Amino acid sequence: MYPRKFDYVAPSSLDEAFEALGDDSKVMAGGMSLIPLMKLRLFSPALVVDIARIPGLDTLDDKGDHITIGALVRHAETAASDLIRSNAAALSTAAALTGDVQVRNRGTTCGTMAHADAVADQPAGALACGAVMIAQSASGTREIPASEFFVDSLTSALNPDEILTSIRIPKSGDGEGSAYDKLGRRGGRSDYAVAGAAAWVKRSNGSITEARVAVTGIGTKPTLAEGVAEALIGTDGSASAVEAAAERALEGVTVLEDLYGSEEYKSHLAKVYAKRAINQALASI
Amino acid sequence: MEVSMTVNGRAVSADVEPRTLLVHFLRENLRLTGTHVGCETGYCGACTVHVDGKAVKSCTMLAVQAEGADVKTIESLASNGNLHPVQEGFWERHGLQCGFCTPGMIMASVALLDENNNPSEDEIRHGIEGNLCRCTGYHNIVRAVEYAGAKMRGEEPPPPDWEGGE
Numbered sequence A: 001m002y003p004r005k006f007d008y009v010a011p012s013s014l015d016e017a018f019e020a021l022g023d024d025s026k027v028m029a030g031g032m033s034l035i036p037l038m039k040l041r042l043f044s045p046a047l048v049v050d051i052a053r054i055p056g057l058d059t060l061d062d063k064g065d066h067i068t069i070g071a072l073v074r075h076a077e078t079a080a081s082d083l084i085r086s087n088a089a090a091l092s093t094a095a096a097l098t099g100d101v102q103v104r105n106r107g108t109t110c111g112t113m114a115h116a117d118a119v120a121d122q123p124a125g126a127l128a129c130g131a132v133m134i135a136q137s138a139s140g141t142r143e144i145p146a147s148e149f150f151v152d153s154l155t156s157a158l159n160p161d162e163i164l165t166s167i168r169i170p171k172s173g174d175g176e177g178s179a180y181d182k183l184g185r186r187g188g189r190s191d192y193a194v195a196g197a198a199a200w201v202k203r204s205n206g207s208i209t210e211a212r213v214a215v216t217g218i219g220t221k222p223t224l225a226e227g228v229a230e231a232l233i234g235t236d237g238s239a240s241a242v243e244a245a246a247e248r249a250l251e252g253v254t255v256l257e258d259l260y261g262s263e264e265y266k267s268h269l270a271k272v273y274a275k276r277a278i279n280q281a282l283a284s285i
Numbered sequence B: 001m002e003v004s005m006t007v008n009g010r011a012v013s014a015d016v017e018p019r020t021l022l023v024h025f026l027r028e029n030l031r032l033t034g035t036h037v038g039c040e041t042g043y044c045g046a047c048t049v050h051v052d053g054k055a056v057k058s059c060t061m062l063a064v065q066a067e068g069a070d071v072k073t074i075e076s077l078a079s080n081g082n083l084h085p086v087q088e089g090f091w092e093r094h095g096l097q098c099g100f101c102t103p104g105m106i107m108a109s110v111a112l113l114d115e116n117n118n119p120s121e122d123e124i125r126h127g128i129e130g131n132l133c134r135c136t137g138y139h140n141i142v143r144a145v146e147y148a149g150a151k152m153r154g155e156e157p158p159p160p161d162w163e164g165g166e
């Protein structure tokens, strides 16, 4: 199974990459989604711009109050990083549960954001952890909050001439914790999310003061479930408060049935996983 | 376009189309047909090889992405007629039936044991999650990897199931 013919360049700097990118081109990072789509001929770009040879994009850095994940950091590296695990557990777990060993060795955390698959894992982690996407092009740099980045199925807020050069994640402070959990297509937590949720919570003096909960797998895009967060804030995070808040997981989401579950089943799962993710996040504080 | 890499310790180069997948480059240009093509969608793992020491699916990688890389295929494992411990494990513990998944299964298992030569059964199953076998039901594959791990640690492998093992 071959893709249609295309031209290929592997620039050695961002400037060269910006120059190469045009109307009918695609950025390639790990290729774990792009190559399958090109083989199925759902995408047939005239030019593939492979960013894997650009130096400086492969680092995961501690920048004091935040962490940056460069465009070439693979899922396996995100999953193995102590820095990510201790500051953004939801993203760390989502990376560890993305695909399989071979997929994690090539696919990139930034790539899965840019790809914006409605059933992907790490976008939910990025939403819950309050990530900011750093998009660069020849005309400058834009900082896009995760909450504005996922636009629709396979559509992010990136313009075709932009490269997502890194993701910035705030470091976690006192009383903060996050978690991700999902049901995978192959059962357990294996493969794409049939439904999944990420939660980030902040607790002080026994009550929840801030929260972000995101659901994935069930609709057209990974989405912040704002109603859940709203319902959680001000509560003590007791089992009943969490259960009641998770009931609002579908607000603002268009649930779509697919081969892996009916609308009813997915709606049910979204609440179950929102509840689990919140409880795990609270338990981690 | 021109691509050069090291495959099983040998420097190779060729003129390929950008759309040439690494698996086809290995099988058709280099005639290394030990690496199999199963699903071609990235799911079955039959095409697993090592690129710079990491297990990858060579049907979901372009040959040009491997420019300058160190690639190892199933053909690199045995030396001087001696099987690699993982190959020996698959032989000794009947880790295969039709054998179609086996080269990929073995390359995934070698990568797993290179990182951790004493994995639990859960870790083995998780480590080969990206490799599908339609014959064995995985049971004997897990036993084969346990056998290989023991060999690599210099220990006596557990007895086979049919002699009172697990």
Ligand SMILES: Cc1cc2nc3c(=O)[nH]c(=O)nc-3n(C[C@H](O)[C@H](O)[C@H](O)COP(=O)(O)OP(=O)(O)OC[C@H]3O[C@@H](n4cnc5c(N)ncnc54)[C@H](O)[C@@H]3O)c2cc1C
Pocket: A026, A027, A028, A029, A030, A031, A032, A033, A034, A035, A036, A071, A097, A098, A099, A100, A103, A106, A107, A108, A109, A110, A111, A112, A114, A115, A117, A119, A120, A121, A122, A158, A162, A163, A164, A165, A190, A191, A192, A193, B041, B042, B043, B060
């Ligand atoms: C067998 C298999 C199982 C999988 N299972 C899962 C799973 O369980 N959960 C899950 O979430 N995902 C899963 N995936 C998808 C995987 O996570 C992909 O690696 C990821 O979606 C894409 O990252 P990449 O670096 O490979 O991007 P590529 O495939 O290179 O690119 C994907 C898209 O994003 C764009 N892009 C990539 N990087 C950038 C960038 N830096 N700037 C701008 N645009 C960019 C490309 O132009 C393309 O449109 C699976 C994939 C496979 C093959």
Ligand code: FES
Pocket: B036, B037, B038, B039, B040, B041, B042, B043, B044, B045, B046, B047, B048, B057, B058, B059, B060
């Ligand atoms: S042939 Fe590559 S994963 Fe199936």
Ligand code: FES
Pocket: B095, B096, B097, B098, B099, B100, B101, B102, B132, B133, B134, B135, B136
């Ligand atoms: S032995 Fe036949 S597919 Fe695994």
